[in-house]
Amino acid sequence: MTRLLVLGATGTIGRAVVDAALEAGHVVDCVLRPHHAQGGHGLPRGARLHFGTVAQALEAGGAEAVICCMASRTGAPADAWAVDHDATAAAVAAARAAGVSHFVLLSAICVQRPKLAFQRAKLAVEARLAQSGLRCSIVRPTAYFKSLSGQLERLRAGKPFLVFGDGRVTACKPVSDGDLARYMLGCLDTPARWNRVLPIGGPGPAITPLEQGAMLARALGVAPTFRHVPLRLMDGIVAGLSLAGRMSPRMAAKAELARIGRYYATESMLLLDPATGRYDAAATPETGTATLEDFYGRLARGEARVALGAHSVF
Ligand SMILES: NC(=O)c1ccc[n+]([C@@H]2O[C@H](COP(=O)([O-])OP(=O)(O)OC[C@H]3O[C@@H](n4cnc5c(N)ncnc54)[C@H](OP(=O)(O)O)[C@@H]3O)[C@@H](O)[C@H]2O)c1
DSSP states (O other): OOEEEESSSHHHHHHHHHHHHHHHHHHHHHHOOOOOOSOOOOOOOTEEEOOOOOHHHHHHOOSSSEEEEOOOOSHHHHHIIIIIIIIHHHHHHHHHTTTTTEEEEEEEEGGGGSHHHHHHHHHHHHHHHHTTSSSEEEEEEOOOOOOOTHHHHHHHHTTTTTEETTTTTTBBBBBBBHHHHHHHGGGGOOOGTTTEEEEEOSSSSOHHHHHHHHHHHHHTTOOOOOOEEHHHHHHHHHHHHHHHHOOOHHHHHHHOOOOOHHHHOOOOOOSTTTTTTTETTTTTOOOOOOOHHHHHHHTTTOOOOOOOOGGTTO
C-alpha cells in the first residue's frame, strides 16, 4: 500500500488513476480546484479531497508518490503554459520539497514531433522533472478512446464518417483509460520504468481513421460511409485563421485549435523513429487488454459514455 497524491483527478485519466489506485488498496489524496468544492466532481468516497495547494495536500496526507494528470482543458497556448508547464513544475517542486519518492507524469506521445504550444510546454516540464532529482516516470500515451469517439453521433444521425485524405494518413494504438491508469500506477514498483520516458499504446495492431470508421459503423450496425476531407482545406482554414489571429486574440486562439486539428490529421500517435523520421507501429510499446472495438460496442449499447468537453480536439 502506498500513499498517493493524484493531480488532475477530475479529468479522464486522473479519475481512472483514482479508481485503479483505490482498487489496488492505495491511500489516495487528490487536490481539486475550488470550483469542485460544492460537490458534483463524481470522485469515489474513498478518495481524500484537498482544496488548497499541492504542498498543503502533501503535508496533510503524507503522500509518498505523486501521479500528475493535470492538463490544460483547452490546449490554447497561454493555458497550456499555465497548466501543463507552470502548475506542473510547481507540483514537481512541491513534491521534491516534501520528500516524495516518485513522481509519475502524464505527458503525450505527440511531443516527439513538437509543433504546437502545448507540446513545447509539456517537453519543457518533462525536462524540469527529469532534472529535479526526483525518481520519475514520464508516460507518453498514444490516443485515448474518448478522442476516437467524437463521430458517434454523426454516424447515429446517418452522416458519413469524416477522414482526412484517404483515411490512412495516420495511425494510432488506442489505449483505454483503465489500462493507462494501471500502467501509470505500475510505474511505482517497476524499476524498468524509473527515470524513463515511456511511450505507450494499447493492445493490438495500429489502426487508421478508415479502420476506426468501419469499426464504429459495425458497432452501430450501419453501413460504413466516408467523407474524405482534403488536407488542403485544413491548410486553408489554418492559414485564414492565422491571418485573422494577427488582429484578434480570439481568432489567434481558434487558429491554434485549427493547427492542433491539422496536427492530428497528419501525424500518427506512434513511436517516431528519429533515424528515419517515420512512425513505427511495431516498435510502439503496448499495455492492457481493452480494445477500441469493444469500447465502441459498449458506446453503441449505451453502456459507456464519453465526455469530450473542451478537450475534444485531442
Ligand atoms: N486525448 C488523447 O487522446 C491524448 C493522448 C495522449 C496524451 N494526451 C494528454 O493527456 C492530457 C489530457 O488528459 P485528460 O484527457 O485526462 O485531461 P482532462 O480530462 O482534460 O482533465 C484535465 C485535468 O486537469 C485539471 N486542470 C485543468 N486546468 C487546471 C489548473 N489550472 N489547475 C489545476 N488543475 C487543472 C482538470 O481539473 P478541473 O476538473 O478542475 O478542470 C482535470 O482534472 C493532455 O495533456 C493530453 O495532451 C491526450
